[in-house]
Amino acid sequence: MTVHQEVPAGNPANLSEPSHKDKFFQPDRADEWLAYAAFLLGFLFIRWVFLPFQGWGVSLYTALFVTVVLLYLRQKRKSIPGESWFWFAILLLTGLSFSLWPAQSVFGLRALLLLTAAIYWVWTAADATLRGKTSDWLPLDLLCGIFYTPFKNFFAQYQSLAAANKKHRKITGEQWSVLLGVLLAAGVISVVGPLLIQADAGGFTAMLRNLQPLLERLWKTDALLPVQIILGIPTAAYIFSLLAGSIHGRRVAPQSAESFVNALRxxxxxxxxxxxxxxxxxxxxxxxxxxxxxxxxxxxxxxxxxxxxxxxxxxxxxxxxxxxxxxxxxxxxxxxxxxxxxxxxxxxxxxxxxxxxxxxxxxxxxxxxxxxxxxxxxxxxxxxxxxxxxxxxxxxxxxxxxxxxxxxxxxxxxxxxxxxxxCLLCVINTDALVTNYNAKRYLSGTLDEFDTTVLYRAGSAGLGAALLLYEQSDNRQLRVELDRYFDIISWRSEANAKTMRDTWQDALVRKELAEHKRAFPAEPPN
Missing domain, CATH: 1.20.1420 (A middle domain of Talin 1)
Known part of the structure; x- marks a missing residue:
């Protein structure tokens, strides 16, 4: 792709300069609250986004992320360039698509677009690009936003936390006393609890027995909680260093970038x-x-x-x-x-x-x-x-x-x-588009056969095409294959119900298949 020079090689003054030239990171109050908020963002990214990478949890996290970034920029009194709103829209639309449908066939592309758009939106909103806009320097801007600035400022979060601790009072003696009392009570209860169970006439044990299913479900739900917390710590440092580094100007100097490109000529x-x-x-x-x-x-x-x-x-x-x-x-x-x-x-x-x-x-x-x-x-x-x-x-x-x-x-x-x-591929439900196209052509006679493989690849997004084929096709063998497909997507949608992985498409599967079973009851075995 051709790259043209918008300024003479020897005149880098027209390139946007970092807003701060401090050698050391100097956090202010906005950086301090962001340092705490980053822990929540890092933990929720691992829990809602990284591990499932599907469902309304990703959409909710996207909304939370953009809210924190906008509040941080406002605290920094940073005016947001007009171009960044385009990337803001790309980020929001991509994040929204996760709560609408699984998009199995474009899973990798959608995940890549979400992460890249999030980073580059921050970069443009902070006015950190080398020319103050998306330009021929885009590859270098992406490298800086994804790698250079976050890892260069990786420990800046802890510098902000250290600065916050110096400004605020330490925990008072009374608070330490309460904390000590809680720890002592936990130790005593661990000894007294089993004795109470042995001396119980039945009521206390029955109460604990009623709580056991809830505790077991809580453990099953949060079995990965320690792993999520551990992974969330470096993720929080990355998020903070990206945001703070882009604002504080701790990135590649434009002169260095231009000198590097000129050396290639x-x-x-x-x-x-x-x-x-x-x-x-x-x-x-x-x-x-x-x-x-x-x-x-x-x-x-x-x-x-x-x-x-x-x-x-x-x-x-x-x-x-x-x-x-x-x-x-x-x-x-x-x-x-x-x-x-x-x-x-x-x-x-x-x-x-x-x-x-x-x-x-x-x-x-x-x-x-x-x-x-x-x-x-x-x-x-x-x-x-x-x-x-x-x-x-x-x-x-x-x-x-x-x-x-x-x-x-x-x-x-x-x-x-x-x-x-x-973004269009993510928003339009590509899998449904493909399956509906093939189903309509098969029913109209312009396609010799319908390959059910596209349904399995589409997952729950192929439901509309499958129902259309089941209602209008008289191919018995195809109907048998469609019944198998219905069983698979029904099981998956039920597994996702009431979890962060659930989508609007899964809810539609549960509703439509329930109506389908009433309209087409299973035939009794011979």
Whole structure:
């Protein structure tokens, strides 16, 4: 992805400077209360987010996290840049999706988006980016926000706690006396309790017996509590160091970042021109020699020599996608490596434009193959995600071509586009979209068979499609498979009921399946 310089190499003054240049961390009252709040955030992150990573607990934690961050920024009297509200919306929408549906097929992408959006929102809200906005320095901003600043300030939380202890009074002698009394009472009760049980006529033992199920349930629920507390301590330190470090300016200096990038500019212009010329020549030759083969997928026909649609649609798809990614890396490396004085040359801009346009042709060809395959075999998340990725690449390469005439940040556009597309995949319930598409096509006769594998991959999100098939299809074997699917998702939804893992989709499963069982009672065994 091309990176352009918005200021001259020798003039870093226009880059945003850290707001504080203190060598040592100097906490104030806002840092002190954040140090205590971070322990709660760290513990709840492990308990509600990290271990389940599903359900309304994640949504609740997201709301709590943004509330604490906003209060901290207000205490610091920090004005929030307008751009940060975009990342705020991405974070909230992604967090909300966890309480709506499991999204099993995009589990990893959704978790990655949630964590990255949370960190980068803090970074932008604190105005800690190198240029004061999302820019070509985005990769370095992410590295600083995820690794450098949190680990550089990892013990800042304890510095704030130490400062708070110096300002506040120590525990009085009376409070120590009460604490000592509680400890002594616990010791005495541990001895007297068993004696009371032995001397009891039955009432005291019966009362304890009634409490036993509650205590056992509490232990089962909180068996991981010690582990959660232990893991929550370093998590709290990370959260505090991210927030406080971004505000106190303890991050990479803009001058150091610019010097590092300028040191990479060692590629001679002749090398860059030769590389781009040969690549463009290769792609032009390939496209011209394969015109019937490349564009036949647009017409939905198989060229001579191919036995089936499936073989034709699969052949070369991933190779074309990989070539597009390689071309993106080539354009990025050549732009970072060539001297600044040569970046605006007409020859380089022409080569970049041609390579971008040729790559768009290859992307369109790959997309046509994917569309042909989906039209024959139906939709899966594994086919939907490459399609979304191709759309993202098409936008990026289109921007690169336009960038050769108009100055703007391609990285910035790619960041907003990529975040919006990923968030959309989380919010629209991708699994339900896939299963409903296949079910409707099967019932309309445009799909030869319905692969129930997509239902199991979708989890409870496939309920709507499964109920539709059960009501409208007369395929007995399919109904038997659907009954098995209903049993599985019913068991899962019941297991999630009244827990932090529960979702709106699970509640819908419990309601809809109860109505389904009344409408279609189980047939008695022969």
């Amino acid at each position: 060692k590629l001679p212009s002749a090398t860059v021109y030769t590389l781009l010329l040969l690549l463009n020549g290769l792609y032009i030759t390939f496209i011209l020699s394969q015109l019937p083969y490349l564009f036949s997928a647009f017409r939905g026909v198989v060229p001579p020599g191919w036995e089936s649609y499936a073989e034709f649609a699969r052949r070369g798809f991933f190779e074309l996608c990989f070539i597009a990614v390689i071309n993106l890396l080539v354009l990025t490396v050549t732009h970072l490596g060539i001297e600044l004085a040569k970046q605006q040359s007409a020859a380089l801009r022409a080569f970049n434009t041609l390579l971008a346009m040729l790559t768009l042709v290859l992307i369109a060809t790959a997309f046509s193959k994917l569309a042909l395959y989906i039209s024959i075999f139906g939709l899966t998340v594994q086919r939907l995600l490459p399609g979304v990725f191709l759309i993202f690449l098409a936008i990026v390469f289109g921007a690169i071509a336009i960038r050769q005439r108009t100055r703007f940040s391609v990285v910035r556009l790619a960041a907003f586009t990529g975040a919006a597309l990923l």
